[in-house]
Amino acid sequence: MLKTLLVKLLASSFHVTRFFDRIQESIFHQYVLQTLSGPPLMGYAERVGNTNSGRLSFKNPKKDKEGKKEEVNVEKLQKMKQETISAWTMRGLIQVIQGSGLYTISNALEDCVDDEGEQKDKEITNEWEAKAAAYRIFQNVARPGHKYIDEEDLLHFMKKEEVDNVLPLIEGATETGKIKKSSLRNWVVNVYNERKSLAHSLNDTKTAIEELNRILSGIVLLVIIIVWLLLMGFATTQVLVFLSSQLLLVAFMFGNTCKTLFEAIIFVFVMHPFDVGDRCVIDGVQMVVEEMNILTTVFLRYDNEKIFYPNSVLATKPISNFYRSPEMSDAVEFAIDVSTSAQNIVDLKAKIKAYLEGKSQHWRPTHSVQVKDIEDVNKMKMALYVNHTMNFQNFGEKSNRRSELVLELKRIFEELKIKYNLLPQEVHLRYVGSAPPTSTNA
Template identity: 30%
Template sequence: HRHAGRRRKMDDESLKRRQTGDEVSLNAMGRLYAKIVGFSVITRYMVYVVPVGILLAVPLIVLPLTGHKNDIYLGSHGKAVGPPLFKLFLWIQISWLSLWGVKVAAWFLPHAFMFFCGIVSAGTRKYATVLSNLTIVISIFFWGLASWLTFKSLFAQAYSDDISWVVNLERVLGACFVSSAVLLGEKAIVQLIGVSYHQRSFDNRIKDSKREIHLLGLLYDASRTLFPMYCHEFAEEDYIIEDSIEMMLRRKAGKSAVPGAGAPMRIIGDVGRFGGKVTSVFGNLASEITGKHVFNPNSAHSIVIEALEKKRSSEALARRLWMSFVIEGRDALFPDDVEEVLGPAYKAEAEEAFEAIDTDANGDISLEEMVRKVVEMGKERKAIAEGMKDIGQALTAFDKVLLFIVLLISVFIFLSFFNSSLLTTIATAGTALLSLSFVFAVTTQEFLGSCIFLFVKHPYDVGDRIEISGTQMLVDRISLLYTVFTRTDKMQVSQVPNIVLNNLWIENITRSKAMSETFAVDVSFDTSFEDIELLRAEMEKFVRSPENSRDFQPDFGIGIGGVNNLDKLTLKISIKHKSNWHNDRVRATRRSKFMCALAVALKKVPILAPGGGGEPLGGPTNPSYSVAVTDQWAIESRDKAAKATDASRMVPSNAHQSPEEILQSEKNAVAALNTNRSLVLETSGMWDADARSIASRDPSDE
């Protein structure tokens, strides 16, 4: 059964033509053609130009020889005589030669620009890069100009005689030339944005990354010289760095309990290393010819690049470098160690390598610091690659949108060339665009806002740690209209439109330099100024100690931030880290270390908490007393207190009364009710008598 898209395995090693049995190989003519085409740009263009040019020159030679140079006319009507056929072939020949002429000129243009303009300003290199990327578009522009001008010059009389095909073709050529100018402008804008963005975002990062990898290659080469590959001191690290079959086979051999099972694995590993040595021989030959190490897989540069691809191999590389350079008995790497190993010839490189790794600038490098720096180099290399890919995709999308606009403009250009009523055409087009603007207003606003946000403001790159509205996130992917983030608190992926981010306050932690941190501590109101100064001296001693100087800067600030309601003092403590907070694990470790030291110092001074400072209960100045009572007295006291509390309620619950007391309370309530009733009846009788006396009174008696 044959699977679609799969090629059957061939019996012979050589590739052969299907159903012929002939091997696919170049003959003498093919090899000559390949040599000529690959020799230089000029020879390659000559191969393309000369054959077609000879074919186009045949009519130019045959027509004069046969006496028909000016007697074969094209498109004659009435008294108007069309142009001769000879001029048409002459124009085609000129157009063909001008095409390749402008391509050669466009190829030389960036070099000439750098030669003449580079003397004036060194910042013109980016414009030379733009010209190099616009070679094809520049060729199309000047070819359209040359074709249009030569056609107008050769067929000027026919155009004045209103020969229809001449007039129409000249209009087409003119419209094509103007459209090519618009296309050139569009491509130039895209290239300028791309080159400027690359210089601003990636150029320095790429240079720094390449330089750091070169220095790591020097250190690794010196390490291999001191301790050969797969020696017993660094066998484990070398297996991880090489990431080859030896590590996998060695693990399997270690799990096997059969005696001698590791021997075949070692044999296979030795075969693999022998194959690597053979590859290295050919790689050395290629390096001698090209001056590069990419063809040599065993060169220090190639091994370092491969090791930086994974975190595990990066850590193994850092351990090998650090342990091979540090002298026995020391727990840190110093500049003289690197200079001693590299030798006097590489003194400048040794100093540069030490400064690149010693990011805290404290004069020594610990193993943890070495591992962290090498891992960061690998992450930075990946972030640059991902960022360039995302920006390339965003520029491609931006280019496609602009190409659609160029297409619309080209349509109007052709209409203006073929339509005499240009104002009517512009008015119609303006009305159509105005009606469409109401439909695509929001989309256009989002597109333009996203372009300005991404290419002009450029607040972050791929891999940056940022903070938006109090939420810290990592930048995963950048697109033209949106950005993908990963929240650091929940590892949740979020996609946010760039037009929304355009109006938010973005704090870029990765781009920040050394960051500081301020926090408040509430202490007792009785704390004196002398105690605060003692705390300052204690914490300055902590941050300036050798084991902590690589984490914190020597500057330490402490002051009273407020007295609150005269019940406590608020101390403002400020510490300065020697790096930013891009690596949250490092920041948390440093902060925990500082907090523990602060707690110890507060107890040592001592500085007490709010409300503290008094003698504890039972102390000499704050004695406590106790009284012993009988159980019966305690029970009666509790019952008495409960009854008093219940009696004070608006509606007593009588939960603590005996049956006799409850009965007596009911009798008292009935008596009180009867007393209140007799008072009511007596009062109402008095009101009735008064009313009757008023009603029986005769007004005439007055």
């Protein structure tokens, strides 16, 4: 009983510390998808009087084989804090994620009705279905003929407080107050990928806790046998000497294995530097966490090659985690001719500033253009330091933003006629062909 209680307390504390914020965010995203895919609540009185407002309905086949729906109060969940949530509530939230589909976002994103007049549920099982769901939501929420969703459109489906929480989630919506179709599509795809990673993390954590429980059960069983022998009087001096010798032999044979197991447990449950889906850098190689167990962690390299690392080895290595990093910075280095006028450099800085401020959903306004060095009296090495509005977990998006920035720099160079010219080079020419033929007199 004591062993079971300790394992339950460890699991509850671990889940609250590592996953509460992600579960809270994932359930709210799922509620937004369900609300925007359903029928609108046109009037203010209807929104106020609607008892289902702020509630997420989901099916839990593990608890109800008839497929009846359960509800989660999303408004109450958003007000909960990690420090005050109970173990029972946390267990219920985990069941919402696991029970409504480990790798999918459930609840209808399709306006279809079954024979009994109930709305069917449409699960998203891949990114293509996520993009299709985003298209259907856009058609459901946006006014006919409009190429964006504005705040007024959202108010037909949810309350003002919920709209204020939704707009910052979608790229560019906070600045313009409008949601483009492409931004909505990217957000739905990100929600699906995050939900899938969260489900994988919870599943792997559950497996790791079960493995730990089995290990502790074996240890407890051994202790119970020894105590039982002592209480029953069977443990004579010869028996104790025999058991001690056997334990020494086992310790000699499996001592290193036990040390490795203990280090792995500390790494998984105490250090826990990453979760499934996190993008990490280990030994200079960028990889994504695919699976996490007690003894090993499986990574996917950039070319989708699987790499298995023992957790006891990972515990001794520095690990860079992009997912847990704050907004990250970037740098673009370039060189211009030393003859470039001071006015051109001032204009260059002004145009870079205008571009970054115009792309506020991608870049922070704080940036720096610095002259690093002058080489060979003809080349000024310069660098542009910028801050992204994201970390580099989504490395493809980061690369796209940087590529657009480099192309914009090229356009600015052409507009200001900023060039770089090599110094005059001395060229030596030498004829290396065959010797001309000589004529002979007959």
